[in-house]
Amino acid sequence: MSSNIAQQVETIWRDVLTVPDGQEGATFFELGGESISAVRLVSRIEEELDVWLDVGDIFEDDPNLATLVATVVTKAEEASAA
Template sequence: MTESIARTAEAIWRDVLTIPSGQDDASFFELSGESITAVRLVSRVEDELGILIDVGDIFEDDPNLASFVASVVAAGRAAA
């Protein structure tokens, strides 16, 4: 289940931020992420996975694909 959540979270990130190939390490901000983009990410995660994450989590530390996926997986485990 964790692997499925991770794959879906990654697909959401790639779709919302339209990540070009080879930019997996780019930060949310380098990918032109902003508040409305963060809200779209959170909304898609809730709609597609039924997992609630805090918008603020996206802005913490180094907001990149790996940290986003980790946040979603952790929230999914906590909810289970």
């Protein structure tokens, strides 16, 4: 399950943010992320994966793809365990 989530989050990340070659480890802000990008990212994750994230977390944590994937996987596992 988590590898499927990871692939979906990566697809969303790459669709919302332009990720140049060699910048795969860049953070949200390093990739030019802004408020509308954060809203699009969170909205798509909620719609496509049914995992709720707070837009504020994106601004506070400034995640890279790996960090975001870990957060989404953890929240998905918590939701399925509840």
